[in-house]
Amino acid sequence: MTRVSVIGCGNMGGAFLKGLARSGSHHLTAIDLDPDALERVADHATETTDDTAAAKASDVVILAVKPDIAGAVLGDLDLSAEQTLVTLAAGVPRDFVAGQTEAQVVRIMPNLAAETGNMAAAATNEGLTDEVRALLDEVGEFVEIDEELMDISTAVNGSGPAFAFYLIDAMKQGGIDGGLDPEQAETLAAQTFKGAAETVLRDDRSVDDLIDAVCSPNGTTIEGMDVLWDSDADEAVVDAVAAAERRSKELAEAFEDGDE
Numbered sequence: 001m002t003r004v005s006v007i008g009c010g011n012m013g014g015a016f017l018k019g020l021a022r023s024g025s026h027h028l029t030a031i032d033l034d035p036d037a038l039e040r041v042a043d044h045a046t047e048t049t050d051d052t053a054a055a056k057a058s059d060v061v062i063l064a065v066k067p068d069i070a071g072a073v074l075g076d077l078d079l080s081a082e083q084t085l086v087t088l089a090a091g092v093p094r095d096f097v098a099g100q101t102e103a104q105v106v107r108i109m110p111n112l113a114a115e116t117g118n119m120a121a122a123a124t125n126e127g128l129t130d131e132v133r134a135l136l137d138e139v140g141e142f143v144e145i146d147e148e149l150m151d152i153s154t155a156v157n158g159s160g161p162a163f164a165f166y167l168i169d170a171m172k173q174g175g176i177d178g179g180l181d182p183e184q185a186e187t188l189a190a191q192t193f194k195g196a197a198e199t200v201l202r203d204d205r206s207v208d209d210l211i212d213a214v215c216s217p218n219g220t221t222i223e224g225m226d227v228l229w230d231s232d233a234d235e236a237v238v239d240a241v242a243a244a245e246r247r248s249k250e251l252a253e254a255f256e257d258g259d260e
């Protein structure tokens with residue numbers, strides 16, 4: 001059993017906590033100033049509190065507040081060298097956090113799918129412990145990277161779910177336009193993305209080979225693929241990733257300038 005505190009039980013902290021609760025094997029302390037946020041995770045936590053000092057009793061403390069208040073929350077935390085602090089705030093450098101706590105610090109970029117055990121995450125090599133590796137494994141897949149790659153990870157897997165939701169919605173709209181009712185169209189579109197993602201993860205073939213496998217000669221798929229290949233759809237996705245990466249770098253610059 002690992003004693004884990006989550007400080008900030010909003011969208012991301014709440015998803016992480018719910019994902020960890022699935023195993024039923026941890027002591028989970030949910031910490032938030034907002035009673036409504038605590039209420040939303042109460043069924044998944046061992047205890048809920050608005051007192052950040054409760055984090056002192058945990059092996060691992062997950063700091064899941066907005067980047068601009070991370071510094072203030074860290075100022076109130078009095079952790080020891082035996083504890084590990086996991087910071088997941090976009091653009092907040094590991095050094096900034098490590099400079100404000102005695103705890104071992106690891107920076108990660110998770111995503112909302114932690115809630116269902118399907119998170120894609122990146123963790124900095126520096127500060128990563130086996131205890132944290134085990135927690136990340138429990139809620140999905142993670143890769144270990146140098147911190148300089150954290151901005152692109154933030155864009156690809158941190159912001160990525162929003163980009164994927166957008167694409168699923170476009171596929172759903174195509175189904176509705178063809179006559180499916182919205183609920184059926186959403187099920188078919190979302191399950192198709194889920195299945196396709198699972199295939200890419202499990203199948204040894206390249207994405208190009210997998211596209212070939214769906215395109216029957218003179219069939220339906222090639223007609224649609226020709227439309228996509230003639231469009232700028234791939235460039236739009238690359239541009240979206242680049243814009244999110246740029247913003248992550250901007251957030252980090254604010255910390256380098258000592259603004260936070």
Ligand SMILES: NC(=O)C1=CN([C@@H]2O[C@H](COP(=O)(O)OP(=O)(O)OC[C@H]3O[C@@H](n4cnc5c(N)ncnc54)[C@H](O)[C@@H]3O)[C@@H](O)[C@H]2O)C=CC1
Pocket residue numbers: 007008009010011012013014031032033034037052064065066067069073088089090109110111112158159
């Ligand atoms: N939302 C997402 O998909 C992802 C978010 N992140 C990172 O997670 C962090 C949190 O983002 P969200 O969950 O989206 O924000 P959010 O606004 O949903 O949640 C933040 C929570 O922190 C609480 N809070 C504020 N001040 C506090 C304090 N002093 N002590 C304890 N709790 C306090 C708020 O009441 C709120 O429940 C950000 O740093 C963001 O960069 C990282 C990856 C994905």
Ligand SMILES: O=C(O)[C@@H]1CCC=N1
Pocket residue numbers: 090154158159
């Ligand atoms: O949009 C954001 O800033 C956060 C970080 C990655 C996903 N959500």
